[in-house]
Each structure stands twice: as structure tokens, then as C-alpha cells.
Amino acid sequence: MPGAHQFVQMDLAAGLLYAFFAFFFILCLWLHREGKREGYPLISDRPSHPLRVPIEGFPGVPPLKHFKLAHPDAHALNRQERDLSALLEPADGYPGAPLLPTGDAMRDGVGPASYAQRADVPDLAFDDGLPKIIPLRAAPGFVIGESDPDPRGKPVVTLDGKIAGVVVDLWVDRSEMILRYLEVEASGGARRVLVPMFLATINAAGTVRVISVTAAQLAAAPGIALPEQITLLEEDKVSAYFGGGHFYATAARSEPLL
Structure with a gap:
């Protein structure tokens, strides 16, 4: 009969199984981090956080991704998000309450009328480099x-x-x-x-x-x-x-x- 002190033997099948477990764990972490490219870091609106501490969680927010465009945007890295604090107010006093427009939502560009801070340059055609x-x-x-x-x-x-x-x-x-x-x-x-x-x-x-x-x-x-x-x-x-x-x-x- 085998003794009580026996080393675990590693064969090819077991090695491949453990390698798959490790790969899947790393893949889940990577996908979770990549999912934080939009909307993160979160900004707390709890009263206990008067400084509106940013919340990232684990893993943290990934570094900025740089795209090699045919017509690069020189101001992409310095572009700031819009400050909507004066255009929206919470519908109620509890944390995470929906935000309601305070003025003309269409002209203010909030909610379904929101827009992104894209480059203020025309989109160019690939063949002649002119506005398309x-x-x-x-x-x-x-x-x-x-x-x-x-x-x-x-x-x-x-x-x-x-x-x-x-x-x-x-x-x-x-x-x-x-x-x-x-x-x-x-x-x-x-x-x-x-x-x-x-x-x-x-x-x-x-x-x-x-x-x-x-x-x-x-x-x-x-x-x-x-x-x-x-x-x-x-x-x-x-x-x-x-x-x-x-x-x-x-x-x-x-x-x-x-």
C-alpha cells in the first residue's frame, strides 16, 4: 500500500490542466481591466467623500491606448472630459440617484443628447487627404x-x-x-x-x-x-x-x- 507521505506526481495532462487554470485566471483579470477603459475611475458622490475620491477597484484602470491614425490628433492626450456638474442634478438625495438636466438637455448635450470630445478637425479621406x-x-x-x-x-x-x-x-x-x-x-x-x-x-x-x-x-x-x-x-x-x-x-x- 502507498505510504502516507507520497509526493504528488505531475504528468502532461495535469500540467496542461494547471496551465489552463492559470491562463484563464489571467485572462479574466485582463478582460476585467480592459472593461474599465470607459467610465473609470468612478467618482463617488457619497457625503462621506467630500473630495469626491476616484474609485478604481482591482485591477486598476489600464493605461491609455494610443491608436496610430492616418491623420493623428495632436491634442488627443490633453483633451479633458466635459464638466457637467452645473448641467445635471440628482433626482433624489441618496447616492447613485439618477441625474436630471437642469436646463435645455439638447443644447447642453447631456443624457441621450451627449456627445464626445472628438478632435475639432475634419475627417480626411485616405486617398487625397482632403475633408471627406x-x-x-x-x-x-x-x-x-x-x-x-x-x-x-x-x-x-x-x-x-x-x-x-x-x-x-x-x-x-x-x-x-x-x-x-x-x-x-x-x-x-x-x-x-x-x-x-x-x-x-x-x-x-x-x-x-x-x-x-x-x-x-x-x-x-x-x-x-x-x-x-x-x-x-x-x-x-x-x-x-x-x-x-x-x-x-x-x-x-x-x-x-x-
Whole structure:
């Protein structure tokens, strides 16, 4: 019979099993750390933490990941997160309570209308290094197909049934060969705004419907600095504004169904 003092023998099967256990443990730690790239470190809102101590947990927040882009952003490492403390307030006094907008959520860019602090430079095409999203008036060789409705010169009807303006041009993505924005001149000719193409519908007659915002909200949409160029930051602001309108455009949209 084997004695009471016997060494554990290691064979190939046992070694592979223990190696798998070690690999799986390291993999779980690595995945948990990688999952902290967004939203961490947490900022405590407990009264016992008056200094709002950042919370990372274990394992800690991973180091910044640097992407080698075709057109590098020189300001990416110095960009700070937006301070939303004056734009939101807790719905109740307990820690972790939902945050409610204190003003115009769509214009403030909070909640569903939030946007990212992207680079304030245009997205460039790979072949010629020029801005890839431009209006048709500045894109020689790009035209609307004969079988497709052309909304230029057609009215834009918004959520409240009002005519908010007229489409004056279309913005094309030269790399993807797709229309990205409608350029709308607001009623009264006060200003021009860009409306995301995928948040608009065009009927056979060319009439455009934008149900995410009202006429007044369309006229107050974020603008662009240059008439024939849109930056990555401006794209995010425009898309967030009109997308957030599906929740914030009217009080009824943000209220519960029952």
C-alpha cells in the first residue's frame, strides 16, 4: 500500500490542466481591466467623500491606448472630459440617484443628447487627404441618381407639423459614397443647419420629414464653423442633438408610458 507521505506526481495532462487554470485566471483579470477603459475611475458622490475620491477597484484602470491614425490628433492626450456638474442634478438625495438636466438637455448635450470630445478637425479621406464630408456644391463628379428623389428646394416638416425650412444642399461622404447630411436653411433665412440624413425621411415628392425635433429646435441646432467643412466634434454635436430629440424634444417623450 502507498505510504502516507507520497509526493504528488505531475504528468502532461495535469500540467496542461494547471496551465489552463492559470491562463484563464489571467485572462479574466485582463478582460476585467480592459472593461474599465470607459467610465473609470468612478467618482463617488457619497457625503462621506467630500473630495469626491476616484474609485478604481482591482485591477486598476489600464493605461491609455494610443491608436496610430492616418491623420493623428495632436491634442488627443490633453483633451479633458466635459464638466457637467452645473448641467445635471440628482433626482433624489441618496447616492447613485439618477441625474436630471437642469436646463435645455439638447443644447447642453447631456443624457441621450451627449456627445464626445472628438478632435475639432475634419475627417480626411485616405486617398487625397482632403475633408471627406462636403456639400455637393463643392464635390465635382457627385450627383443625385436620376431614379432618386432630390430634396433640394423642398420644405422640411418637423415634429410639430410646421415647415421649419428648406433643403438647400446635400452633404456627401466621398469615401463611403453616401449622403450624410441635409443642409437646411431655417425659416426666415436666419441660419443654415445640418440634419443627419438617417434621421430624415423623404417621400416620392421630395418633401422631407424630421420628427426628432420641432421647428424651433431645428433652427437652434448646433452649427458649423466653416460653410463647406464639418469637423469630427461638430459631427458628434449635430448627431447627438437630433438623436437626443427623440427623448427630449417634448415633455411627453421623456415621461413614462403609464
